[in-house]
Structure formats: C-alpha cells, structure tokens
C-alpha cells in the first residue's frame with residue numbers, strides 16, 4: 001500500500017477508468033484528466049481527484065500514466081508533460097501505439113531528464129477491472145523498477161521486455177499471433193462444419209492436440225464448447241474486431257519499417273479490414289468466423 005504517492009493519470013476511457021479505480025483501491029493518491037466529461041465524472045465517483053488541465057494534474061505527482069488512443073495523442077500529451085514536470089518524474093505510457101512513436105516519446109523524456117517506460121497491456125476491460133492485466137514494459141531498468149509497484153496495483157503479470165519500445169514490440173507480435181491463430185481456428189471450424197464434423201468433436205480433439213491455442217480454448221469462435229467465450233453471447237466483445245485491426249495494422253507498419261516478412265500477418269490485417277468495413281468492428285474478433293463461412297455465416 002502507498003498512501004503518500006501522487007499519480008497523475010491521463011485518459012480515463014474504457015481501460016483508463018477501471019485502471020485508476022484500482023490505483024485508488026491500492027491506496028495511491030490519484031489525479032485524473034480526460035477530455036470527456038462523463039469519463040471524468042465516472043473516475044471521480046471512484047475516488048479520483050479530477051484536474052482541470054494537465055498543468056494542474058502534474059502538481060506534486062512523481063508518476064504520470066497515459067492511456068490514450070494512438071501514438072499522435074501520446075506524443076502530444078508527453079510533449080506537454082515534458083515541459084511541465086520536475087526532473088526524475090516517471091512517465092508510463094500504457095496505450096497501444098506504434099513502436100516508432102513509443103521510441104520518440106522515450107527520447108523526448110530523456111531530453112528532459114525524465115524516467116520513462118512503454119507498458120502496453122493485455123487483458124482488455126475485464127482485466128483492467130479485475131486488476132489482472134499483463135503489462136509488457138520497455139525502458140531502462142531504473143524506470144522499470146520504479147514503475148513495477150504502480151503497475152502491480154493494476155495487473156497480475158509485469159514483464160520487462162527490454163529497452164525503449166520493447167513493450168510495444170511484444171504487444172504487436174503477440175497480437176499478430178492472436179489474429180492469425182483466430183483466423184486459423186475459424187477456418188478449421190468452417191471446414192469441419194462442411195465436412196459434417198460436429199463443433200464439439202473438433203473442439204475435443206484440437207483442444208487436446210497440436211491445434212491447441214488461446215483462440216480455441218479460451219475465445220472459442222463457436223458457441224457451446226467454451227461457455228464464457230463471446231460466441232455464446234452473439235459475439236459481444238470481448239476484444240473488439242476494430243482493436244484487433246488496429247493492432248494488426250501497427251504490426252504491419254512495424255514489419256515494413258524493419259523489412260520483416262509477415263505474409264500471414266498481412267493477410268490477417270486484410271481480413272480484419274474487410275470485416276470492419278462490413279460494419280462488424282464492434283463485434284468480438286472471433287465473429288470473423290461469420291465472414292469466413294461465406295453468405296450463410
């Protein structure tokens with residue numbers, strides 16, 4: 001428990017809202033800021049002091065966390081922060097953003113003699129609410145050591161992946177595996193159905209064989225075999241297809257920037273792009289089985 005450390009938190013949306021609530025529960029003094037009034041009011045109801053602006057938010061805060069939509073938002077907010085905060089303040093970005101922007105943000109922090117880590121998360125709103133997120137962190141060890149007890153109040157697993165940007169790199173590599181493997185699982189169920197194989201039989205075999213993966217055993221894209229999977233509630237997310245598309249695009253941009261060959265990642269991005277364009281971005285990403293089945297899906 002920490003009762004005397006003030007944390008500033010910028011971005012009180014779907015993820016940031018429950019994350020600040022857990023920081024308050026852990027005994028931190030939390031000051032929050034967002035552009036949306038409803039998000040500020042929800043955080044206030046959970047014990048967060050609401051700042052009128054970033055300058056007010058940073059007063060006395062030794063740690064500032066950002067949880068924002070994209071790299072451009074993070075760079076613009078960190079630029080503002082860098083000019084305002086005292087030396088040795090720790091900046092933690094938990095957003096999912098492109099690796100290049102993450103590295104630029106670290107450089108900006110270093111120029112102002114600030115500590116910084118990129119620490120994107122896995123676990124979604126459910127994990128943010130239950131304080132069971134996984135954090136993938138990139139940055140210097142001194143910054144990581146200072147961040148760890150703060151992140152521990154919001155998650156159950158914190159992995160130091162390497163230097164600046166390594167957390168974002170781990171996040172997009174992991175989610176590229178996830179997007180590709182979900183499409184593979186969906187194709188297998190769609191093929192099995194056409195071959196007259198029951199979904200339960202395919203699940204019973206693949207979940208205990210070499211086809212086993214998270215997309216099958218936790219987020220199974222057909223209703224029945226895994227009662228908690230989004231397929232059982234008409235593909236209400238879960239992990240929205242629009243967010244999967246975002247992460248696959250970040251993976252493709254990163255692959256292009258370093259000349260990595262990722263043909264299946266590229267194909268997965270195309271399929272999720274089509275799924276989103278057809279109006280299904282708000283569905284769980286496992287709903288792509290309906291697209292892969294064709295018209296009757």
Ligand code: NAD
Pocket residue numbers: 010011012013014015016033034035036039067068069070073077094095096097121122123124125238239240243246
């Ligand atoms: P969200 O849109 O609900 O929240 C983002 C918040 O940032 C909004 O409330 C917005 O008003 C605020 N914001 C934007 N610009 C701002 C600024 N300049 N100053 C202050 N506030 C500002 O998004 P989310 O679902 O909470 O996701 C946040 C990040 O976490 C994203 O990068 C996303 O990719 C990542 N993520 C989301 C999930 C998920 O399941 N939602 C899972 C893992 C990672």
